Amino acid sequence: MRWIIPAIVAALLLQSTALPIWLRPGVVPDLVLVLITLFAGLRGWRQGLIAGLVGAVMESVVSVAPLGVHLVRLSAVGVAAGVMGRGFERSTPLLAPALVALATLGGTVLVTLSLQATGRIVLFTGLSASEIVFQMLINAALGIGVLPVLRYLVARRTSPDGVLV
């Protein structure tokens, strides 16, 4: 479990500093969300919730949005992914990217509602809808690549009889 914290920090640093320089806006993947979603799918909703809380605190450091917005988004994603992703490893390989895409959509809805609740204006246009779909696809594609790495890390941290070490 402890290894997920530096992983989230590294993902956040990459997402907020390096990727915006290399990639156009709207094409930057949400690394933190992908990581939390897949981690929750592999380890369950409880650990997904903790990872979501950690991710939210980290994100609020580099974001103008209040801490609560990130808490609502990432903790909800962690819990939902942990519940829906049960049996992750034994099901179809399409489950992981589908879960990430759904998490992206759900996370966007939650952020929109949370920002409006704080009094901020949130503007949606046709361009926003296409950007959201594109973001879902990018995150899902990234999830396909990240999942084997996470599986390996989780397997290393679990003893043969299933006890976490």
Added chain:
Amino acid sequence: MDQIRLGRIRTGTDHQRSFPIVTFVMVVALGVALVVFPDGRTLVQAGAARMLAPVQGALAQSLEGAGLLFGTISRAGDLARENQAYRDEMRQLQATLAQMRDLQAENNDLRALLGLRERLPIGRLTPAQIIARDPLALIQAVIIDRGKDDGVDANMPVVTDRGVVGRTVEAYPTSAKALLLTDVNSAVAARSEGPESRASGLVRGSGDGRLILQYVPQEEVLRVGDAVLTSGAGGNFPPGLMIGSISQIRQSDVSVFQEALVEPAVRARNLERVYVLSK
């Protein structure tokens, strides 16, 4: 006996005895002829030179190549060390060149900033670097590497020599968060600078990288290409800072106000260096 002697068939032994003698005589005769007749000597020499020259040339080249090869093999160690030294020097020079380019860019920025200072009576400018961007796609904000320890506080304008970038919203000891002008929740009092009118309004972010000039009375004349500057109303931004230029005008018969789309003077995507304006 004499007839027998005369009719005697010459045997191989007799040939062997006489061949060297004949050859010697011929060579001597040739040598004498070449001495006596210098033209002939020259001809022979020219002929021999013509035959020998290509062979000599090829031999000289191959010997030279062989000499180089052996020399190179014997100096292989020295050559490798020299090569490595040149590579190291080249790397150092490339790094120095990159630094010089960076310094040149900074120099250009500072010269432009000096021009800005001379044009406007504005307060202290604190240079800052953009170190991160907001991870949420619905918010357009950046993190800069200056904070309260450097005199940066909340609600301070963030500018470049080309125009307004945004304003700080939160300040910490060593960093600050700045909301870009293109964010939907950004607003700044502005006026247009056209040949026919100076209309006042409010510039807000449109969320897609552009700005909207709103609340301009219908009777005011707006033209595409007019510059839009800060008006100073509201107190946060000093007057006269460049915001952008009008790209499209939206008028409606049923509305009291007209709007205009404004292309920002500063594109935030590739921005690295900014300045925080403190009073």
